[in-house]
Amino acid sequence: MPGLPALFDLSGRVAVVTGGGGALGRVVAGALAGAGASVVVVDLSEDTAAKVAASLTGAGAGAGAPKAIGLGADLSIEDGAGAAQAGSLERVPAEGPELGE
Ligand SMILES: NC(=O)c1ccc[n+]([C@@H]2O[C@H](COP(=O)([O-])OP(=O)(O)OC[C@H]3O[C@@H](n4cnc5c(N)ncnc54)[C@H](O)[C@@H]3O)[C@@H](O)[C@H]2O)c1
DSSP: OHHHHHHHHOOOOOEEEEEEHHHHHHHHHHHHHHHHOOEEEEESSSHHHHHHHHSSSSSOOOOOOOOOEEEEOOTSSHHHHHHHHHHHHHHHHOOOOGOOO
């Protein structure tokens, strides 16, 4: 029987975590990154989103570690959701090529 990493291997996948700067969002983002996903952390606070993303790619991350980026956007309004989508599409390929797959 395959182990958990094989069952939940998200390598090559991109996860978008909304409210990613919050208590639950940080845990979810960390779990997804731990399973190999590249993570887009979106939060009202761009600073917080960037810090969470940095924590996922920080010291100790190996060469094959997942990439993460942080985006600030207000997802309660259509323009904010659109900006988050556009920001993901703009920044992901440049900052983590595997995110663009
Ligand atoms: N923490 C718990 O144990 C728990 C348990 C049950 C339910 N919940 C619910 O789950 C949700 C998240 O909980 P939490 O503890 O992570 O909350 P939190 O307040 O720690 O985090 C919420 C995050 O969402 C962000 N956010 C708020 N409005 C936003 C917007 N319009 N656009 C983008 N980002 C926005 C905030 O900046 C914050 O970083 C809440 O609705 C909470 O009521 C939490």
